Amino acid sequence: MTAPAPSLSEVLARPDVWRGSDFARVTAEPSGHAELDRRLPGGGWPVGALTELFPETQGIGEMQLVLPWIARLTQAGGRVAMVDPPHLPFAPALAQAGIVLSRLLLVRPQSEDGGLWATEQILRAGSCGAVLAWPGRLGAVELKRFQLAAETGKTTALLFREPRAAAEFSPAALRLKLTARPGGLRIDIFKCRGGTPTAVEVLLPALAANG
Amino acid sequence: MLWLGLHLPQFSLEALGDASASQVVTGRRGARRWVIAGAADRIAPGTDWGTVQVLHPDLRAAERKPRAERETMQSLVAWAWRYGSELVWEITESELDFGLPCALLWVEIGASLKLYGGLAALLAHFDAGFAETGHVGSRAVAPTLEAAALFARIGLTEPVIEREQLPAALDALPLASLMLTPRTSEALKAIGLSRIGELLALPAAALGKRHGAQLVTFLDRLLGRRPDVRPRWRPPAKFQRRIDLLGEVEYTEGLLFPLQRMTRELGNFLKARDTGLQVFRLTLVHGRASGGRPQADTVLDLRLATSARDPERLLRVLREQLSRTPLPAPVRSLRLNAEQFIEPATGQRDLFDATRGDDEAWSQLVEKLVARLGAEAVTSLGLIADHRPERSWRTRACDAPLAEVARVTAPPRPIWLIDPPKPLSTTPKALAAAERLEGGWWDGGDVLRDYYHADLHGGRFWVFQDRLTSAWFLQGIWA
Structure with missing residues (x-):
């Protein structure tokens, strides 16, 4: 007497059966740049995960890349934290970009350690929808902690890092190299969980108008 | 009236704020010194201190601190306020038993039975809550104050609800458990009495003539035949708590345990008054600095983003603030003060509101960041x-x-x-x-x-x- 062979759907329902496509299920927030969103799994910045941005130098439009998303998030009542930015964020410019300033938390600690601690706390708390952080040197341990904290708090974390750190290992879900192009940016998506590495050019009209 | 009586045998030790196993409290009269609380598993209360030193050289002695006992009792009463609106407490020294202090607390629970869903549920709630306070004691339920105290003292936990049941419950108990004056108890023993039942069987008028009206009044109150009016506890207007550390503490980590206790007491105080606070103050009283100069107190003014009463949250803010405050000298005692109270904004909430709790979490996060990094480092823009x-x-x-x-x-x-x-x-x-x-x-x-x-x-x-x-x-x- 043999048991009847299980159907395919029964087999797939077993908890010990893993499917490759499960990993591709990424929750994401649209970045507001259609060309970029098309190439990112889930269609934007991954929620509850780390995204690392490596601009080749400062001031090539890396903020213009994220501002539309921040603006939409704050307008919808979400909160955004900026931890240890390299300069003072200029309130009128942020308001011009459509950001609701009262939903913005600016953390400027005295020490680098304070910044790392604050980043982790905010990521873990989950009461901020997004965290933009400019950490200095980051080891694998700190990155792993950030990643776990972002998962716990379901927070979208964007880390702006120096280009040479791109060669190091990182648990981040998404890693982007940013290079200046006339009127925009070239974005090398060189690590992308649930998608394929690729490159895309994004036009940044605000930047083009000022250039 | 249905009183829950609570007897706290180790209270004078607990009030010292140090729960180490080698600490004992001693009483002193002239040259005599004896143990009144502490190390209960090794020595009986009343043992001579000289004897104890020989048998257990590791034990450390401390005198009673009446003020600390009163303050600790205040916070315990504030905690017990949730079980009834009428509370009475007493810290007395009995004339028998080497002047052992007797700390008693009564709560009138008759009016709260319905709220808690019956006596069994209330007692279960009380026992669980009492275990968390860190005190040791035994409780009993009886219709009169004296009977509740008596039952609690001898550890009779079975509740006695009706006044008519009291004589039967008291009948077989030894006369010594009444804690009468030495003269009276000697005299009663001399006429051959050993149980309370035998004493109650005697005519009251004759007892009064022979042993004084006091004994009759006491028995009447014990049985509920005469009202027992004692001052009821009123919640104090502000919170003040001081803990003297037994040694000097050099690192902030060593302060966490007493602070945890203080914040828990503050939480009870706030809950009893149904309020919260936004500002409070911790004062660290220092010993002498390394040069032998007296060191000024360190005062930490703490501010919460929103009014709160949760002890965990108060402790978290204290801890963050302490972690960035260097100690100029070892700490000798801690003072926690709170005078301004603001009702926490609990507000009306939407049953289906998904964002509830979000603002709470947010203000806690900001508090944490401000406490560690300073208010100037955590801002918003305008x-x-x-x-x-x-x-x-x-x-x-x-x-x-x-x-x-x-x-x-x-x-x-x-x-x-x-x-x-x-x-x-x-x-x-x-x-x-x-x-x-x-x-x-x-x-x-x-x-x-x-x-x-x-x-x-x-x-x-x-x-x-x-x-x-x-x-x-x-x-x-x-x-």
């Missing part, structure tokens, strides 16, 4: 209606009320501001989009500037030329 860039923004405390009045009508502005502007040694090239800003004569910050966009080293910058000095400055970065 606008000011001024066309001079350096005066068109301000930082705002995160919990400050929102007043977004200013609107931006200026041409595009860069994301990053260099404040103050950085002087440039060379004239920048590739200038575009000129904008002239003038004004400020009315407040002394007069500016005459021409602003340009410039490319320097591959980045895009916002520069201006001061028209009075012709010097160039960098004020912003486009990013």
